[in-house]
Amino acid sequence: MGNLQHHSPTTLRVNGKPRTLTVDHRRVLLDLLREDLDLTGAKKGCDHGQCGACTVLVDGRRVNSCLLFAVALDGCEVTTVEGLSGDGEEPHPLQRAFLERDAFQCGYCTPGQICSAAGVLAEAAAGHPSHVTAPAAPSGEPVPLDREEIRERLSGNLCRCGAYPRIAEAVEDVIS
Amino acid sequence: MTGSVGAPAERREGREKVGGTARYAAEFHSPGRAQAWPVPSTVARGRVTGVDTAAALEMPGVLTVLTHENAPRLAEPDDPTLVLLQDARVPHRGWFVALVVAETLEAARAGAAAVRVAYDAEEHDVTLTASHPGVYVPEDANGGHPALREQGDPDGAFGSSAARVDVAYRVPPLHNHPMEPHTSTARWEDGRLILHTSSQGTGAVRAALAGLFGLPEERIVVTAEHVGGGFGSKGTPRPDVVLAAMAAHETGRPVTVALPRRCLPAVVGHRAPTLHRLRLGADTDGRLASLVHEVTTHTSRIKEFVEQAAVPARVMYAAPNSRTVHRVAALDVPSPSWMRAPGEAPGMYALESAMDELATELGMDPVELRIRNEPGVEPDSGRPFSSRHLVECLREGARRFGWAGRDPRPGVRREGPLLLGTGVSAATYPVMVGPSTATARALPDGSFLVRINATDIGTGARTVLAQVGADALGVPLERVLIEVGSTELPSAPLAGGSSGTASWGWAVHEACAGLAGRLAGHAGPLPAQGLEVRADTTGAADSESEFARHAFGAHFAEVAVDTVTGEVRVGRLLGVYAAGRILNARTARSQFVGGMTMGLGMALTEGSTMDAAFGDFTESDLASYHVPVHADVAGIEAHWLDEEDSRLNPMGSKGIGEIGIVGTAAAIGNAVHHATGVRLRELPLTPDRVLTGLLDRWT
Amino acid sequence: MKEFAYVRAGSVEEATSAYASRTGARYLGGGTNLVDLMKLGVEAPAALIDVTRLPLDSVEELPGGALRIGAMVRNSDLAAHPLVRHRYPALSQAVLAGASGQLRNAATTGGNLLQRTRCPYFQDLSKPCNKREPGSGCGARDGVHRDHAVLGHSAHCIATHPSDMAVALTALDGRVELVGPEGARSVAAADFHRLPGDRPEQDTEIRPGELVTGVVLPAATAGLSSAYRKARDRASYAFALASVAVVLRLEDGVIGHAGLAFGALAHRPWRARRAEEALLGAAPTRAAFEHAVDLELAAAQPLRDNAYKVPLARNLAVDVLSRLTDAALTGRAS
CATH class of the missing domain: 3.30.365.10 (Aldehyde oxidase/xanthine dehydrogenase, molybdopterin binding domain)
Incomplete structure (x- = not known):
């Protein structure tokens, strides 16, 4: 499997299943998911952390999988859009809301938007502020997500088809 | 029914x-699939004098490096941008001069970085000006429109008009940047070519491949099951198609070419910059006597593509005297191409901004000015409209937006540090079938x-x-x-x-x-x-119509301009369209809103700069080329009239994919003027420009 | 991207000795900029020393009220930390004004400080850049430089530092803690980043092998308020065109303490010492703010296409100073 100096065995739990691979140190999580595990839900839009299409959850937090070397994630839990709803056949509430609101067109940014939205809900529940949260808002308490909060927090996910209003509505549907 | x-x-x-x-073009795995990475040229004009591939070929995982010296010979295509790795010439910076094929993405990228290319560079010229000595009037602009049309005596009529506007606007180069970069996965099986590609039309892809590789079309299968956006830039095959087919042919393996984002501005087409001069002459009642729209744009050395930005002026308003002309300079720049509403998007920005300036000049409501110039027939052709309803769009939009009673004075609505304003624009897009x-x-x-x-x-x-x-x-x-x-x-x-x-x-x-x-x-x-x-439907769908067939619309915008920073926020954007029968209310709304969102980007955030010294677009990635983000897009509403038009097709539908971007930038720019009193005539309206304008006016 | 060795460090000592034992090593934090630059070929380390699992991931109050922020604290956690939010709002606001939620979840405090300029010529290997390749020239000076420096630039480099966080740390009198082969030391945040001079390849005062282990903020004494404001090309997820961090305390109706730093104007967060001096002891009036900020910005040397940055920075600073004093005078929390 290539030069040992440049490859390492790495174990990740992906969508609940342990996966052990010998990875080229240069392999980023996005490429590992797409090329090695055939989990192509996470998309490559820019490969440089500038578009958000590759967003997945690592240990429950949303991240750009194109900027994370897989080897550095040994032992981490990764959830992709394919695993968002667990083992069930039923889609995740966010996925259902995106469908109902027609919150996408070409679909390429959609998995990233959905994973990002899942991260947003968790962050707000944990009391993480955003750029538009009032500085005086109490720490440690869930931050109510109004439209402005949703828009700001999802701004790391570009959508060139312009589905933004529908995406914000879909996220609101899940909150309420 | x-x-x-x-x-x-x-x-x-x-x-x-x-x-x-949902599988996109890079996501068709098959055993032995290789990945390829292109090597872009680093000079803007010249010839490749040598390609040293030794270091790349020594790298683990690199299978081959294709260059103009070893790539398969292709037949001459109709589209010169597809003559890839066939000769040593470099027509612009970013032109592909090699392709590294490797076992993995990592090896392909590393291999591409290791290829050494020597050039014989020549002086280049990439700077467009209205007075560029190379500017000429072509025969046609994009879409087959005559480059020049003239009615009556536009100069004389302008000179004798009571109210006159003579202004220049500039729209910068713009990039489509669909979220899915241009991608193809190719494999050859028993002399057949099977290609998954990200394209707006696989028929054209197959036809191009058949010509290039000398294959009958029956031996080529091209699929595009899901496509991550295109906005014109995937309308015809792009280099990924040809490179993937060549690489698969040479290696005998399936090969994926997913173009790196930073390569796109140079090789997939862009909206060419347009320099506009508008002259509107009207009587004191606002009736246009003269309309002159002159556009200067660029194209590449290898392909003449002329953004038909003066064409909407042939459709919009009744003006007995008019001239609409396109001029173009062939420069050492990447080849421009289609981007959502080519022609109409930049052209209507200029025309609808000038109409707003004329309304200001006349002290007339800008909605009323447009209504007053409603033509009975298509002004340039004299053909009757199959349907129009622009006036209805303007009136319905004004009603929904709450336009009535608008104070026309610019720069008088303040909320703390914010200046508030509203603006309007018309929209049009031709019916094509x-x-x-x-x-x-x-x-x-x-x-x-x-x-x-x-x-x-x-x-x-x-x-x-x-x-x-x-x-x-x-x-x-x-x-x-x-x-x-x-x-x-x-x-x-x-x-x-x-x-x-x-x-x-x-x-x-x-x-x-x-x-x-x-x-x-x-x-x-x-x-x-x-x-x-x-x-x-051959013979029916392509038959000449005796009618001028266009969709129309009206855009209304409300903006807040921060006087501290010059930042502009669009609080509300409302569109009303007359686009024939709407076939699916849900997906149609998404398309209208999507077009308006791209128009918002054109108004406020999008634009790239041609670097004179290096000959490339400086803003080549998504961190520096600013497409709007969620936070930029507050209230966008799209509405439509129940328009019936039996002169279109059996469904009675007009196209809806592009009209949303047309005029949106003008509505926003007009609102910025209404808010601030500052008339900015160059897009995008970024804080540097707006703040500078505010300082000039207010201090 | 070239192949590289990978070492996961379990302790600071392990990290620095792993670094010392390899040529071409780099520390890997959140990777949000380093991985990006490796993909571009701007960085080509032979080895990455992964420091993300070092026990430097907490924010703790020190005796006397100072605050230590571990170098591995993720930007999102830093911005959400109650002590940061309430005592150093400028820092929380600055972090939240930068990048995206995803990037802030990965980026670390140390890495944020060490991120490199987004100058397009620096990022493009095919163009000259004295920062990337000393002696090759500067493509930006006569090129596309709307986003570049107006203060402290040199003939060699006109790049700006892109961090929002570092601007707040500078205004807040933070200190950067370092551990290296020669032991531990600390450097004032205001001095941590350099001006380009004739060595633009050196972004900071960090020495070879040194690892940022944390940042310490002095105790936020009673009445100290702070805020950060940034102007950018779109409403979110864009680097600053200009930004300002202001730290202020009013004493008996005059300014008793002023910390002022600008972002995106220079090769480093620009500590506005002249403005601070002018503010100290002055009554908090708009005229005083304008006077002080103008004193500072008199040193600006705009380039062909970035003169707008001077009035923009002026407006931002005057606006934030005004807001902070208004809030202080009306007794509202900042």
């Missing part, structure tokens, strides 16, 4: 898209299969065509199955020019209506293979 058409039917591929299982084929088959289980090589680039084509088919068959929507996105299907034109649904829908309608007729006359059970009818 069961009334599927018009219903807000859910996207048929929606589950796959939200679940992450092309011939298409389709089949419809009745199956013994009671379902119907419609097959057509339409492409769903996110418009909802699958869904809408099934609706059209269901109504023509007179059956419930869920009984209609549909297959699109492959050259194995009945041939059909591309998804572009807002013509897809009209062209495909016509053929689907004909096939399904024909099938319904056959079934009405059919007794007994269906044969096992079902009953099929094929339709071909």
Whole structure:
């Protein structure tokens, strides 16, 4: 499997299943998911952390999988859009809301938007502020997500088809 | 009729898209699939004098490096941008001069970085000015429009007009940047070429490949099942198609070429910069006597593409004297191409901004000024409109927006540090339609299969065509199955020019209506293979119409300009459209809003800079080329009139994919003027420009 | 991207000795900029020393009220920390004004400080850049430089530092803690980043092998308020065109303490010492703010296409100073 100096065995739990691979140190999580595990839900839009299409959850937090070397994630839990709803056949509430609101067109940014939205809900529940949260808002308490909060927090996910209003509505549907 | 058409039917591929299982062009794995990475030229003009591939070839995992010295010879294509790795010339910076094929993405990228290319560089010229000595008037602009049209005596009429506006605008280069970069996966099997690609039309891809590789079309299969946006930049094959086919041919392996984002501005087309000069002459009642729209733009050395930005001025307003002209300079720049509403988007920015300036000059309401210049027939051609309803769009928009009673004075509405304003613009986009084929088959289980090589680039084509088919068959929507996105299907034109649904829908309608007729006359059970009818709209869809056919619309914008920073925020953007019959209320709304969002980007955030010294677009990635983000997009509303027009196609539909971007930038710019009193005539309205304008005016 | 060795460090000592034992090593934090630059070929380390699992991931109050922020604290956690939000709002606001939620979840405090300029010429290997390749020239000076420096630039480099966070740390009198082969030391945040001079390849005062282990903020004494404001090309997820962090305390109706730093104007967060001096002891009036800020910005040397940055920075600073004093005078929390 290539030069040992440049490859390492790495174990990740992906969508609940342990996966052990010998990875080229240069392999980023996005490429590992797409090329090695055939989990192509996470998309490559820019490969440089500038578009958000590759967003997945690592240990429950949303991240750009194109900027994370897989080897550095040994032992981490990764959830992709394919695993968002667990083992069930039923889609995740966010996925259902995106469908109902027609919150996408070409679909390429959609998995990233959905994973990002899942991260947003968790962050707000944990009391993480955003750029538009009032500085005086109490720490440690869930931050109510109004439209402005949703828009700001999802701004790391570009959508060139312009589905933004529908995406914000879909996220609101899940909150309420 | 069961009334599927018009219903807000859910996207048929929606589950796959939200679940992450919809496959795009890079996502067709097959054993032994290799990855390829292009090497862009680093000079803007010259010749490759040597390519040293030794270091790359020594790298683990690198399979081969294709250059102009070893790449397969291709036949001359119609499109010069596809003459890849065939000779040593470099027509612009970023032109591909090599392709590294490797086992993995990492090896391909490393290999590409290790290729050393030597050039004989020549002086280049990439700077467009209105007075560039190389500027000429071409025969045609994009779309086959004559570059120059003149009616009456525009200069004389302008000179004797009571109210005059003589202004210049500039729209910078813009980039389509669909979220999915241009990507193709190719493999050769027994002399057949099988290609998955991200394209707006696989038929054109197959035709190009057949020509380039000297293959009969029957031996090429091109599919584009899901396409991550295109906005014009995937309307014809781009370099990834040719490179993937060549690399697969040379290595005997399936090969994926997914173009790196930073490469796109140079090789997939861009909206060329346009320099506009507008002269409007009117009487004191606001009636236009003269309309002159002169556009100067650039094209590359290898391909003449002329953004037809003066063409909408031939459609919009009654002016007895007019001149619309396009001038172009061939520079050492990347080849421009289609970007959402080529011509109309930049042209209507300029025209609709100038109309606003004329309204200010006259002290007239800008909605009223437009209504006053409503033509009876298409001004340039003299043809009657099949339908128009621009006035109705303006009135309905004004009503919904709350335009009545607007204080026209600029720069008088303050909320703390914010200056507030509103603006309006008209919109137009031509109705285009092309011939298409389709089949419809009745199956013994009671379902119907419609097959057509339409492409769903996110418009909802699958869904809408099934609706059209269901109504023509007179059956419930869920009984209609549909297959699109492959050259194995009945041939059909591309998804572009807002013509897809009209062209495909016509053929689907004909096939399904024909099938319904056959079934009405059919007794007994269906044969096992079902009953099929094929339709071909050649001769009907492409027949000359005696009518001028266009969609129209009106855009209203409300902005807040921060006097501290010059930042502009669009609080509200409202569009009303007359676009024929709306076939799916749900997906149509998404398209209108999407177009308006791109228009918002054109107004405020998008633009790139041609670097004079290096000859490339400086803003080549998504961190520096600012497409709007969620936070930029507050209230966007799209509405439409129930427009009936029987002179279009059997569905009575006009295209809707592009009109949303047309005029939006003008509405926003006009609102910025209303807010601040500052007239900025160069896009985008970024804080540096706005703040500088505010300082000039207010201090 | 070239192949590289990978070492996961379990302790600071392990990290620095792993670094010392390899040529071409780099520390890997959140990777949000380093991985990006490796993909571009701007960085080509032979080895990455992964420091993300070092026990430097907490924010703790020190005796006397100072605050230590571990170098591995993720930007999102830093911005959400109650002590940061309430005592150093400028820092929380600055972090939240930068990048995206995803990037802030990955980016670390140390890595944020060490991120490199987004100058397009620096990022493009095919163009000259004295920062990337000393002696090759500067493509930006006569090129596209709307986003570049107006203060402290040199003939060799006109790049700006892109961090929002570092601007707040500078205004807040933070200190950067370092551990290296020669032991531990600390450097004032205001001095941590350099001006380009004739050595633009050196972004900071960090020495070879040194690892940022944390940042310490002095105790936020009673009445100290702070805020950060940034102007950018779109409403979110864009680097600053200009930004300002202001730290202020009013004493008996005059300014008793002023910390002022600008972002996106220079090769480093620009500590506005002249403005601070002018503010100290002055009554908090708009005229005083304008006077002080103008004194500072008199040193600006705009380039062909970025003169707008001077009035933009002026407006931002005057606006934030005004807001902070208004809030202080009306007794509202900042």
